[in-house]
Amino acid sequence: MIETHYGGFAEVQILQYRNGTRIAKKVLTRPEMSRRFKREVDYLRKFNHPNIVRLLDANLEDSPPWYVMPAAKYTFGQVLDSIKNVEGILFGILDGLQEIHSKGVSHRDLKPNNILLFENPDGTLYSVISDFGLVVNRNASDTTQLTSVGAIGGTEGYAAPECYGNFGEATQSSDIYSFGAMLYRVYVNKMWFPYSELTCDGPLGYVIQRCTYRNQNERFNDIIELRAALYEALEKRRDDNYQLSLLTALDSIKANDFSNLQSILTVLKDLTENEGFKDDFFAVAGIEFWSSLQQISLPHFNMALENFVKYMISSGLAFSYCDVLGDKAKQIFSIASEDHQAKIAVGVLALGINHNRFYVEKIFLDMASKNISDTLASKIKSAANLYRVDLYDIRRACESNSVPLTSIHRMLVV
Structure with missing residues (x-):
């Protein structure tokens, strides 16, 4: 025997075989509760579900009775x-609870300590509902016989209001209340008054409150309805947390505060996936950010710059904002390698031409002047081909700004 845990009318002995296999043996310690213990075993025999504890063996005729x-x-x-x-874990509990309810049964003592966690082959944990000592079937003949009138049952803090002084009237809705109390414990983790209605801020507040209404008729009708509401709330909560992380990162970038750089790097991936975030990000990212990013993480700098170039090439930007982007591009160009400069130059050309911004076109003409190296000119040509930007537009930019073609590097004049 490795260890022993004591409950209301039984003890659980953790045993280990020589091959390392561990089992839990539950042994009745209060003979007057033998009928309840037998009923627990009878109900366990009815279930075969991954989120309900499995009955491996039992001997109710032994003294004392036990099961494994x-x-x-x-x-x-x-x-x-x-x-x-x-x-x-939470959705596993709901799956097990739905199976229990499908048999017309109420658990009546759902709480964190009655949820067992087992390990999957990949190391993740899954949940299993255990301890069926207070389980009841409202249609069974022994319900009132085993639960006296005026009895208080369940576990204070997780038991529904109807369980106080009237435990025999507990229903499947009482299990929903207990699950709501567990949600409150998991996500809020503040002291609460037993048998009370609970809620919290944010999307989960509705789910917790709907689970824990004192009036059973106002609670979720069943596990299916509860599961759908919980999934929707968690998705909304993730989205809210995600938006908050973006705003926090943007505030840090705007303030040139890179003390929490990891959070900034984490949200940079959203430049590829979130069009709205691009608008906010490129509006606040100044030269200090770009310079710091280049020094700290070149892969992230490459990724951010790639998105910046594609952002400039896109259409539909406000005309005045195009000039701001052109100025930002000019600053980044000044600290970038030739590979990056080539991409920036092509992005600026497309930005100016697509939005008919002479000012931005002039910035490009300076980037592509006859004074740049042949290597950079060659890379600009390659970048133009990569991003499908027509270098013939250089002629349009020269005409708009009254700049002779002879001022442009010869390799770029087509």
């Missing part, structure tokens, strides 16, 4: 504040 189940790695209650895959 797999030994968990943890209980949910033991790792509430450190677990990473909490959403997977």
Whole structure:
């Protein structure tokens, strides 16, 4: 025996075989509760679901009676504040609870310590509902016989209001209340009054409140409805957190504060995926940011610059903003390598031509002057081909700015 855990009317012995396999043996310690213990085993025999504890063996005729189940790695209650895959755990609980309810059964004691966590082959954890000592089927004949009138049941803090003084009337809706209390514990983690309605700020507030209404009729109708609402709330919460991280990063960039550089680098990937973020990002990213980024992480600099060039080549930008972008490009050009300069120059040419901004076109003409090296001119030609920018537009830029073609590097005149 490795360890022993004591409950209300039984103890759980953790045993390990010589081959390393661990099992949990639950042994009745209060003979007067033998009928309840037998009922627990009877219900466990009815379930075959990955999120409900498995019955491996049982002997109800032994003295004392016992049954065996797999030994968990943890209980949910033991790792509430450190677990990473909490959403997977929560949805696993809902899957198990839906199976329990489909049999017409109420668990009546749903709480973190009655959720066992087992390890998948990849190291992730999955949840299993255990401890069916208080389970009840409202249509079964022994319900009132095992639960006296006026009884208080469940676990304070997780038990629904109807469980106080009227435990025999607990229903599947009471399990929904208990799940809502667990959500509150996971995401809010503040002290709360037992049997009370709970809520919090943000998208999860609605779900928690709907689970924990004192009036059972106002709670979610079933697990299907609850699952859909929880999924939607978590998606909205992720989106809100994501937007907050973007705004935080933008504020840091605007203030030239790179003390939390990792968070800035993390959001840079969104330049590729989020068009709205590009507008905000390129509006606030000054030369200090570009210079720091180039020194700290060249791969991130390359990625950001690639997006900046594509952003300039796109159409539909405000005319006055084009001039601002042209100035930014000029500054970045001054600190960049020739490979990067070539791309910037092509982006500036497209920006000026596509938006008919003479000022921006003039910036390009300076970048492509006859004084640049043959190497840079060659790279500009290659970049133009890469981004499908027509170098014939150089002639248009020269005409618009009354600049002779002879002032442009010969390799770029087509």
